[in-house]
Each structure stands twice: as C-alpha cells, then as structure tokens.
Amino acid sequence: MLSDWRVIYIGGVFISLFLFIILISKRKKSIADKILSAWFFFAVVHQALIGWYAFNKMSDMPALIGWELPFPFLHGPFLYLYILFLTGQQRHGWRNIFHFTPAVLAAVLLAPVLPVMTVQEKLGAVPSKFTPLFHAMVWGIIISGVVYVILSLYLLRRHRQNVAVQFSNTDKITLNWLRYLIGGMSVIWIVVIFFESAASLYLVVALFIFFIGYFGIRQVGIFSSPLPAHEVYLPALVRLAEPEPEEAREAEADETSQKVKYEKSSLTDVEATRIHAALTALMREQQCYKDAGLTLGDLAKTLNVHPAVLSQVINSKEGSSFYDYINVLRVEALKQLLLQPGSQQYTLLSLAFECGFNSKTSFNRNFKKITQLSPSAYVKAMHINMQEED
Incomplete structure (x- = not known):
C-alpha cells in the first residue's frame, strides 16, 4: 500500500x-x-x-x-x-x-x-x-x-x-x-x-x-467543442483612437475634438453620420439589442464596417461606449413595454429579459445608472402595478 x-x-x-x-x-x-x-x-x-x-x-x-x-x-x-x-x-x-x-x-x-x-x-x-x-x-x-x-x-x-x-x-x-x-x-x-x-x-x-x-x-468550451460564438475581435482592432494629451488640451469644443479624432482615424464626419444612421435604422427595425449576447462584432458584421470604426461612431455620435449604448436602448425598450396593456401580468425581470438583459444584477445596475431610479422605484413612480418576483 x-x-x-x-x-x-x-x-x-x-x-x-x-x-x-x-x-x-x-x-x-x-x-x-x-x-x-x-x-x-x-x-x-x-x-x-x-x-x-x-x-x-x-x-x-x-x-x-x-x-x-x-x-x-x-x-x-x-x-x-x-x-x-x-x-x-x-x-x-x-x-x-x-x-x-x-x-x-x-x-x-x-x-x-x-x-x-x-x-x-x-x-x-x-x-x-x-x-x-x-x-x-x-x-x-x-x-x-x-x-x-x-x-x-x-x-x-x-x-x-x-x-x-x-x-x-x-x-x-x-x-x-x-x-x-x-x-x-x-x-x-x-x-x-x-x-x-x-x-x-x-x-x-x-x-x-x-x-x-x-x-x-x-468550464464550457475548454475540454469540449464550444457552441457557435458571437463575433469577437482582437483587442487591438477595437481600441478607440484617442487624441494625444496636447491635442486634448487644445480642444476647446466637442466639434474640434471630433475633428481631431476623425483626422487620426481617416473617418470623415459624413461617413460617420452615414454609419450612425444605418445603425439607428438597424436598431429600430430589427431591435438587435434584444439579443442578450450581442457584441460589437455582430453589429459591425451586419453593417459591413470595421469594428473599430463602429466603436468610434458610437463613441462620437452617441457620446457613450458600445456597452452603454446598447443598454440605454434596452432600458428605453423596457419603458415602452411597461406602458403597453397586458405587461402588468408579467414580472419586471421577465420583461427585462425580453428587452435583452441577461441577469437581474445587470438589469438593476444599468437601469439605475441610466434613469437614476431603481426599477422598482421607477415602476412605483409611474403608478404601474407589476407581478411580484418569485
């Protein structure tokens, strides 16, 4: 032995x-x-x-x-x-x-x-x-x-x-x-x-x-074949072009700052406006934000643009990151959903999942960050009666 x-x-x-x-x-x-x-x-x-x-x-x-x-x-x-x-x-x-x-x-x-x-x-x-x-x-x-x-x-x-x-x-x-x-x-x-x-x-x-x-x-995918993944790119491909410190100090207005950024990345304001319009239409028509696994790469592939370009467009035109941009859309969609007849028969979390959130923690954190109110406080302020959570 x-x-x-x-x-x-x-x-x-x-x-x-x-x-x-x-x-x-x-x-x-x-x-x-x-x-x-x-x-x-x-x-x-x-x-x-x-x-x-x-x-x-x-x-x-x-x-x-x-x-x-x-x-x-x-x-x-x-x-x-x-x-x-x-x-x-x-x-x-x-x-x-x-x-x-x-x-x-x-x-x-x-x-x-x-x-x-x-x-x-x-x-x-x-x-x-x-x-x-x-x-x-x-x-x-x-x-x-x-x-x-x-x-x-x-x-x-x-x-x-x-x-x-x-x-x-x-x-x-x-x-x-x-x-x-x-x-x-x-x-x-x-x-x-x-x-x-x-x-x-x-x-x-x-x-x-x-x-x-x-x-x-x-751990899923380590010793077994992983499920089909969303589009994800190398970090270097999606890193935003940031102005040099001297340029940032000289920027007296947002317009000047954006001009510097476009010059550094060769993205013109006209092209950025076109891509932003296409992105807005895509979100309105297909509601891509409802996909809980949505990535920057998914949208870039759909719009046929480089992920770094799309990231820069969202940053410049929306004034936010991709993550914040998508979650703002999800919160706005939830607000609209709460106003629809029949929504009160569902729980708040189930509606949040329908709008693209994938966890209660993420939903609560992003909702409060965007509206300055917790989801329950917002519902109470709007005088909406929801089903209790299990």
Whole structure:
C-alpha cells in the first residue's frame, strides 16, 4: 500500500495524462487548445519525473536525474501563451516561440554536464564544481515563474477591458478559469521561493493538476467543442483612437475634438453620420439589442464596417461606449413595454429579459445608472402595478 503523499504524486501523472487525452480528442481545436494540449503533454512528463523521485527510483535510471530542471521553464510561457491566444491578444505569430528559449538553453547547458556527474553529485550529497550552475538555474526558474505570472495578470487585465468594450452583457462572461490558472501557478512559485522541501513542491504541483482538471472540465468550451460564438475581435482592432494629451488640451469644443479624432482615424464626419444612421435604422427595425449576447462584432458584421470604426461612431455620435449604448436602448425598450396593456401580468425581470438583459444584477445596475431610479422605484413612480418576483 502506498504511504505518505506518493499516491497524490502518481495521481497527478494520471490526471495530466487524462486531461491531455481529452484535449487532443477535442474537435475543432483552437490554437489555445493546442497550446494547452502541449502544456499538458509536458506536464505528464514532468509529473512522471516527480513520481519517479517520490518513489526513490533514481538508482534504476540515474541518467535521468537532473533532466527535470528544464521543465519549470516551460510552465510560465505555456500559461502566458495560452491566455494570450485564448483572449485573442496575439500579435507576433511565430515569434512567440522565443518564450521557450530559457527551457531550450537550460537543456543545452545540461547536456554536456549531467553525463559527467556522479549520482551523488546530482543529488547534492557531495560537493560538485557544477553547483553554481544549478543554483543559477534555480534562480532562473524563480525569476521566470514570477515574470510570467505578472505578464499573465497583465493579459487578464487587458482582456477584462476588452470584454467591456465588445460585449453588451458582461455579467455571465466569467474570467474564473484564467484566474484559477494564474492563481494556481502563483501558489506553486510561492512554494518554490519560500519552501525548500521538494516534497512540498511535488505535492502542490500534483494538487494544481487536480485543480485544473476539476475546474477545466466544468468550464464550457475548454475540454469540449464550444457552441457557435458571437463575433469577437482582437483587442487591438477595437481600441478607440484617442487624441494625444496636447491635442486634448487644445480642444476647446466637442466639434474640434471630433475633428481631431476623425483626422487620426481617416473617418470623415459624413461617413460617420452615414454609419450612425444605418445603425439607428438597424436598431429600430430589427431591435438587435434584444439579443442578450450581442457584441460589437455582430453589429459591425451586419453593417459591413470595421469594428473599430463602429466603436468610434458610437463613441462620437452617441457620446457613450458600445456597452452603454446598447443598454440605454434596452432600458428605453423596457419603458415602452411597461406602458403597453397586458405587461402588468408579467414580472419586471421577465420583461427585462425580453428587452435583452441577461441577469437581474445587470438589469438593476444599468437601469439605475441610466434613469437614476431603481426599477422598482421607477415602476412605483409611474403608478404601474407589476407581478411580484418569485
């Protein structure tokens, strides 16, 4: 019977292998899925080496001792690149391969060193002239881990901003999966930095694999083919053109400010007016705002304009973001719906859902922001009797 925590170590190997098999069998894999698949492949190998150490089997294959060192250099880049491609923030294509340079360099440095070292030297039982090299690698692993956690947090922050720009409802867009990945990696590096026990490190890595497996399988679209998505674009494509600080200070009126913006983006006022008229007609005739999953990309595709151009038109002509623009339309639609005969037989929330809101929290927050009254206070002020919420 297995003793200590070794059952968890070996369990980490099998969970890594299980998740890897699920990922490679997934249909229509995105680049992010392929990156995650590669990450789990190397995690399987790394976990196997950890289990090999845990069972004190080093003497069976002493040539493998030390080859676990390049693997920690892989986890940070894989985390960063997975988030980069999953959130659509990639720009440099093949140049992203350079993130794996430290891992390759570590392997190259170890190739001539490990074969000439004794088992006792590799295990640190006796002094070795290569000890400074191994100390440098350990510090390199720590620096790499910290740097990539920080970079991943930066990507998550940018993605949160992008969600606010492109989506008309954000309450049910969860970033928990990415938070779990970054948080789990952070815990591992904390253990690496502050705990010298190898057993503690092996244990937290194995638990992290279990953690990823549990939350990853629960997250829709990670280990299964996702449902057809709405149009979403790279953050760089929808970033609004903002005037330089000097230009903003010199702008004495909205007209001047808009002129500067048009000059920077090559969008003329005439063209902006035309696009805005088409957008207004589309909303009036098709009531697109009633689609709870509506995105900036959906409207841009329908109007056959670039998403950045449409975002700028909404910003300049409506004086608001895409998110606020759509939710104003939803609130106005709800106001009109409340005045119609028969609406009183429904609950306020059911009418809000019909107008495009997808949660009670989002509805209450946006309604109060736009009308300065809570939905219930507005209904009371209008002397409208509604059905009570369940």
